[in-house]
Amino acid sequence: MSYLARQKPRQFPVLVFLAILLWSLATGWGLALMANAQPTTKVSISDAIGTVDPVTPRYKLGEETYLENCASCHIAVPPAVLPTQTWQHLLQDPQHYGVSLSPLGDPSLLLVWNYLRAYSRPQEQAADEQTPYRVNDSRYFRALHPRVKLPRPIRMSSCVSCHPGAAQYNFRRLTAEWQNAP
Numbered sequence: 001m002s003y004l005a006r007q008k009p010r011q012f013p014v015l016v017f018l019a020i021l022l023w024s025l026a027t028g029w030g031l032a033l034m035a036n037a038q039p040t041t042k043v044s045i046s047d048a049i050g051t052v053d054p055v056t057p058r059y060k061l062g063e064e065t066y067l068e069n070c071a072s073c074h075i076a077v078p079p080a081v082l083p084t085q086t087w088q089h090l091l092q093d094p095q096h097y098g099v100s101l102s103p104l105g106d107p108s109l110l111l112v113w114n115y116l117r118a119y120s121r122p123q124e125q126a127a128d129e130q131t132p133y134r135v136n137d138s139r140y141f142r143a144l145h146p147r148v149k150l151p152r153p154i155r156m157s158s159c160v161s162c163h164p165g166a167a168q169y170n171f172r173r174l175t176a177e178w179q180n181a182p
Contacts, residue, residue, distance in 0.1 A: 053080065053119055062115025065108050067169060075156045075166050079116045081141045083123035085131045087116040 055063050070076045079087065090096065091113055094103055104112060121140060123131060132138040136154035151158060159166040165173040 053078065055115075055119070059115045059118050062111040062113075066112045066115055069104060069108070069112065071167075071169065075159050076169050077135065077156070078169075078171055079119035080121065081135060081144065082120060082138050083131065083140060084117055084120045085123050086133060086138070087120055088113070089131065089133065091116070 067076050091104065091109065094101060103109070123129075129139075134153070135141050135156070136150065136152065141154075142150070148162070159171070162175055162178050163171045163173065164175055165171070
């Protein structure tokens with residue numbers, strides 16, 4: 001056997017090691033540059049949060065399906081406004097506040113239910129408290145509006161009087177009257 005034939009097996013691991021080392025260094029350098037890069041546009045907190053609550057990618061399709069189905073007839077109410085039990089009842093009831101609706105089928109029903117369940121709160125009922133089926137009966141809604149004198153009855157269309165972006169599911173934008181309210 002010649003001298004060169006014997007040297008190849010020793011050189012191969014060294015070359016592989018050097019290739020991996022160079023690749024690792026280049027990748028680390030690229031990641032460090034990306035991590036230290038300054039953003040090119042300024043993002044406000046409300047833009048980063050979105051229009052209601054931040055929605056994880058897992059529930060984004062459920063939110064979109066909810067808006068597609070509910071906001072086509074009325075202003076979509078954020079899930080936190082009503083307890084989980086109310087949402088469960090509303091999704092199962094074909095008589096939606098006196099209007100006959102065709103029920104959502106799978107997988108849409110499951111997507112919407114998972115979204116509503118994740119972003120609403122379970123109701124911890126007191127002995128005399130019933131599950132609210134109207135926004136004006138929801139203590140969650142009243143808790144979100146502590147200093148607001150709410151009209152009776154509260155109508156979905158009245159949300160726009162304080163939340164001009166409500167039709168676009170933006171409840172963070174307020175009218176000038178409420179912008180800096182205590």
